[in-house]
Amino acid sequence: MTRTRLNALLLVPAAAISLSGCGINSIPTAEENAKARWADVQNQYQRRADLIPNLVETVKGYAAQEKSTLTAVTEARAKATSIQVSANDLTDPAKVQQFEQAQGQLSQSLGRLLVSVEAYPDLKSNQNFLALQSQLEGTENRITVARGDYNNAVQSYNTQIRTFPAVIGAKVFYGSKPMTPFQATSPNAEKAPTVSFGNSAG
Amino acid sequence: MLRFALLPALLLLTVPAACRQPTPAAQAAEPHFPTLTGRVVDQADLLSPQVEARLAAQSEAVEREIGPQYVIVTVSSLHGLAIEDYGVKLGRRWGIGSKARNDGLLLIVAPHENVARIEVGYGLEKRVTDAFAARVMREKMVPRFKAGDFPGGIEAGSAELVRRLRSKQTDREIAVEDRMVI
DSSP: HHHHHHHHHHHHHHHHHIIIIITTTHHHHHHHHHHHHHHHHHHHHHHHHHHHOOOOOHHHHHOOGHHHHHHHHHHHHHHHOOOOOOOGGGGGGHHHHHHHHHHHHHHOOOOOOOOHHOOOOHHTHHHHHHHHHHHHHHHHHHHHHHHHHHHHHHHHHHHHHHTTTTTIIIIIIIIOOOOOOSSSSOOOOGGGOBBBBSSSOO | HHHHHHHHHHHHHHHHHHHHOOEEEEEEEOOOOOOOOEEEEEOOOOOOOOHHHHHHHHHHEEEEEEEEEEEEEESSSTTTTTTTHHHHHHHHHTTSOTTTOOOOEEEEEEEETTEEEEOOOOGTTSSSHHHHHHIIIIIIHHHHHHHOOOHHHHHHHHHHHHHHHOOOOOOHHHHHTOOOOO
16 A cells, blocks of 8 residues: 555656656747747847838939839838837737738838839949948848748747647646747748849849 | 556656657758868869868968858759858858857858858858958959859959958948948
8 A cells, every 4th residue: 555655656756857858848948949039030120120221311312213112111111110029929920920011011112122223323333332232131131040040949849839748848837829930931022132143043 | 566666667768758859840951061071162163272272271270360260162053042041051050160159151152053152150240241241242253253263253252251350450440341330
């Protein structure tokens, strides 16, 4: 009798120890990681938003005819920066999609502006414009990387909280909810133009 | 009795095995990258042994004297990836530069896709800025690549990159010189 009770008592620490390898400790780690990757995403989008007024000012000086394109960029920027998603909102798909949509619209109007610039050779050889363009391209690339890293972190976290045995820890201890990944693998407008040195498009 | 005694032990053994992290799908989709055999990896066979030796010596001196690791790679195929995507993946795979300082610099030339790229570790972004990398590409490399002079373009671009890595300027002075928006 006493020995059976002893065995039953042993089960508890044994389960605790073995579960600690998966879930009890790793769920908060995975969650923090996904939130940190989200912060990277936001920083890069913020950097892009910070560059845009400079771009608009520079283009204005050379291509006043592009007024409507410039206005569209300024408006899309205002809309995009008004939507902030905190790390705790990441479990709300509607909020993440709203953010993604607003940033996507900004990407598109920015893409249209950079295409229209092709018609102004003086602007295209302006050193300030070239420096700005390279920073925007670099930022677009960093956004793509940050989005990919965030999606991987979310995927890892979401898989963990749904997989036995971590799902026990997720449900019992943390009340974990899945986080929302980005839907689109960035639309074409977000792809930075590539430096090509041949006749064929790079 | 024995069955009961075994149960906790069995739990201990089996549960941790069941919770190994699933591998992210993204990793499985990685293309076959060239092997990091040295400071110059000339998979596309664009460089003579003499040029390779000069570039390798330059890179070795920079690392020994200042720290950052500069690697030059020519690739025979990007496997359908955009060079930006390929560059980040290759940089992460190879782990160029110190892990703590993230000070790797990678020059990638893909002659068959007609593209090239300078990939900069986060720790070097204030030295080799976006604007500087773009200028080196535009002024020193692309014109020579267009003329078919790959060794000339790579050497001219590398000279600029190395000069910048060795620069005594402050980050602030560099940002001003490169017309960076801060």
